[in-house]
Amino acid sequence: KAKEAGRGTHAFFEDAMTQQLRREMEITRELTQAIQHDELFLEYQPQFDLHSGQLVGMEALVRWRHPREGVLQPGAFLPVAEKRGLIRPLSDWVLNAVCRQIRDWSERKLEFGRIAVNLCAQQVGDPDFGDNILVVLERTGAPPERLELEFTETVLIAADAKTQADIVRLSELGIHFAIDDFGTGFSSMQYLRKFRTDKIKIDREFIQDVTHDAGDAEIVKATIALGTALGLITIAEGVETEEQAEFLRRHGCRQVQGYLYGRPQPLADIERQLHPVNASHH
Numbered sequence: 001k002a003k004e005a006g007r008g009t010h011a012f013f014e015d016a017m018t019q020q021l022r023r024e025m026e027i028t029r030e031l032t033q034a035i036q037h038d039e040l041f042l043e044y045q046p047q048f049d050l051h052s053g054q055l056v057g058m059e060a061l062v063r064w065r066h067p068r069e070g071v072l073q074p075g076a077f078l079p080v081a082e083k084r085g086l087i088r089p090l091s092d093w094v095l096n097a098v099c100r101q102i103r104d105w106s107e108r109k110l111e112f113g114r115i116a117v118n119l120c121a122q123q124v125g126d127p128d129f130g131d132n133i134l135v136v137l138e139r140t141g142a143p144p145e146r147l148e149l150e151f152t153e154t155v156l157i158a159a160d161a162k163t164q165a166d167i168v169r170l171s172e173l174g175i176h177f178a179i180d181d182f183g184t185g186f187s188s189m190q191y192l193r194k195f196r197t198d199k200i201k202i203d204r205e206f207i208q209d210v211t212h213d214a215g216d217a218e219i220v221k222a223t224i225a226l227g228t229a230l231g232l233i234t235i236a237e238g239v240e241t242e243e244q245a246e247f248l249r250r251h252g253c254r255q256v257q258g259y260l261y262g263r264p265q266p267l268a269d270i271e272r273q274l275h276p277v278n279a280s281h282h
C-alpha cells in the first residue's frame with residue numbers, strides 16, 4: 001500500500017512538472033511571436049522631485065497584451081524569458097521602443113524629463129554594450145540626454161573594465177545611469193565610486209515599512225546619506241503613503257516614484273500630463 005501511495009505521489013509530481021514545463025514552453029513560443037508582432041507595450045510610471053513636485057522623468061515598464069489571457073505583468077513572463085533566452089530580444093525591443101518615444105516627444109517639444117529603461121544582464125554584459133546603445137540612439141534619433149539606463153547591483157558587479165569604459169563614454173553623451181533595487185543585491189561602496197552612476201533607486205522593500213520598522217528606517221536614512229555624500233540623486237521606489245513621503249522628505253531623499261504619485265500608465269494617459277517645453281507651469 002505504502003508502495004502504491006509512493007508511486008502515486010511520484011506520478012503526481014511528475015505530472016506537475018510536465019505541466020509546468022509545457023506552460024513554460026508555451027509562453028516561450030508565444031513570447032517569441034509577441035516580440036515580433038508587437039504584442040508587447042510599455043507603461044510609464046512618473047517620477048517626481050520630492051521638494052518642487054515637478055515631474056522629473058518616468059520609468060518605462062513592459063507589459064504583454066496576450067491574445068487569450070489579456071494584459072500580463074512582467075512577473076508573469078520575465079522569469080520565463082530569462083530562463084529561455086528571450087530576455088535579450090525582449091529588452092532590446094523595449095530599448096528601441098523607449099528611444100522612439102523619446103524622439104517623438106522631443107520633436108513635439110513636450111517636457112518629460114527622462115525616460116528610464118531597465119536593462120538586462122545580457123545587454124550590459126555584451127562586449128558591444130556601448131556601441132549597441134549608440135546604434136539605437138542613432139537609428140531612432142533620440143537625444144541621449146533624455147535617456148536613463150537602469151540596472152541592478154548584480155549586473156554592475158559582473159561588469160568588467162570594458163563595460164566601465166562604455167558607461168563613461170555613454171555618460172559623456174548625457175545618458176544617466178541608475179542603480180535599481182538598491183540595497184537588495186551585493187551593494188558595494190567600491191562600485192558606486194568605480195562606476196559612473198547618477199542615481200540610486202532605493203528598493204520598495206525598504207520603503208514599504210519605513211514608517212513602522214526601525215531597521216528599514218535606518219537603512220533608508222543611511223542610503224540617502226550615502227547617495228547625497230557621493231553627489232548622487234536618490235529616488236525611493238514604491239512610495240504609497242503620505243507618511244512615507246514625509247519621512248523621505250525629512251531625510252533628504254530627492255525623488256519619488258510610487259502609487260501615491262502615479263501608477264504605471266499607458267502612453268495616452270501619461271502624455272496627457274506632459275506640457276510643452278518652456279510653457280509656464282503656473
Ligand code: C2E
Binds near residue numbers: 045074075180237259
Ligand atoms: P523595477 O524596475 O524595480 O520596477 C518597479 C516595479 O515596482 C514595477 O513593477 C512597478 O509597477 C512597481 N511599483 C511602482 N510603484 C509601486 C508602488 O507604489 N507599490 C507597488 N506595490 N508596486 C509599485 P512591474 O512593472 O511589475 O515590474 C517588475 C520588474 O520587472 C521591474 O522592477 C523590472 O525589474 C522588471 N521589468 C519591467 N519592465 C522591464 C523591461 O522593460 N525590461 C526588463 N529587462 N525588465 C523589466
Ligand code: MG
Binds near residue numbers: 150180
Ligand atoms: Mg527599474
Ligand code: MG
Binds near residue numbers: 180181237
Ligand atoms: Mg526598481
Ligand code: MG
Binds near residue numbers: 203204237
Ligand atoms: Mg524594485
